[in-house]
Amino acid sequence: MKRRWPKLLLLLFFAGVIVAALSYWLMRPRPIPVRLVKVERGLVQSSVANTRAGTIKACRRSGLSPSQGGQIVRMPVKEGDRVKQGQVLLEFWNDDLAARLVLARRKIKAAEAQARQACVQAETALRESSRLRKLHEQRLASAEATDKAEGEARAARAACEAARVNVEVSQAQTDVAQAALDRTRLVAPFDGIVAQVNGEIGEFVTPSPVGVPTPPAVDLIDDSCIYVSAPMDEVDASRIRVGMPARISLDAFSDRIFQGRVRRIAPYVLDREKQARTVEVEAEFSDPQVTANMLAGYSADLEIILARKENALRVPTEAVLEGNKVLVPDGENRLHEQAIEKGLSNWEYTEVQSGLKPGQQVVLSVDKDGVEAGALVRPADQSQ
Secondary structure, eight states: OTTHHHHHHHHHHHHHHHHHHHHHHHHSOOOEEEOEEEOEEEEEEEEEEOSSOEEEEEEEEEEEOOSSOEEEEEOOOOTTOEEOTTOEEEEEOOHHHHHHHHHHHHHHHHHHHHHHHHHHHHHHHHHHHHHHHHHHHTTOSOHHHHHHHHHHHHHHHHHHHHHHHHHHHHHHHHHHHHHHHHTTEEEOSSSEEEEEEOOOTTOEEOOOOTTOOOOOSEEEEEEEEEEEEEEEEHHHHTTOOTTOEEEEEETTEEEEEEEEEEEEEOSSOBOOTTSOOEEEEEEEESSGGGGTTOOTTOEEEEEEEEEEEEEEEEEEGGGOBTTTEEEEEOTTSBEEEEEOEEEEEOSSEEEEEESOOTTOEEESOTTSTTOSTTOBEEETTSOO
């Protein structure tokens, strides 16, 4: 028994060492896999973006409604039709006005005939007056007959002028009748596409009362020219200038970024209830050809480039922590915070003016649990 005690103690000692080593191995802090990126040089832009979704708009869009009431008898267009300037879009019952126009035109013909008659009589009276004047000079006609002929000639000439003026009056009456007839027709003020039609043949349409908005009879869009209108926060609006480059993205074309330029900045701030105060900014596409398949009403986002540097030292913006710090691994793969001085910045990259060197690595997975100063890490693609 005395000989077995040392062996038993030795076995217990080795078992304790193994258990302690195993416990240390199991309980040791394991490196956290993180994504690392190198500090490099490249393009950095300072930009601002819209606070809410913007909208693709047409340069010209008109909600057309007739200026007077009437019953629809003709509606030759439907939604989606492409129309030309001056094309009839809607017409009311107007047989009475069309008849008045015909009457007015025939009155012009009658007035013209009366004018010709009066002017022929005036020419005849003038020739008779001239003949009697010559005879009077030869003492072959009395002064009384000569004076009477001259008076009749002047009267006939005045009648001719009155008849010609009456023709002009008849023409003006025709214009009035034509205008009244035109008011019963709704025509396209420009080339475009019919977006909406409100009305059917046989319906009676009345103009909307003052202050009471009603849907237009025809919504016409000129899709040959479109632009983006987007709300910008009032804090950012003061830095935006007309002519600045912009990047335009659309949900309908999620795989493309379109180049544009600021064309207008609203001279007022929108103050809407329960919304941040914003300024409407408009941007046009640099290449109008890319808008061929775009529709007015598409949602769009607008990123305006305020400044840019081509060869700036940069890190991804998501790697920058609050207080302008980044997490940097040391030689033992433990993280420590490194303060940096920022320059230009946007959602993609941030310029580093001091605090880091080219080729140095920073942690990109800053939102991962346990990733903080002092943590042991390893590159995410490295095996344990």
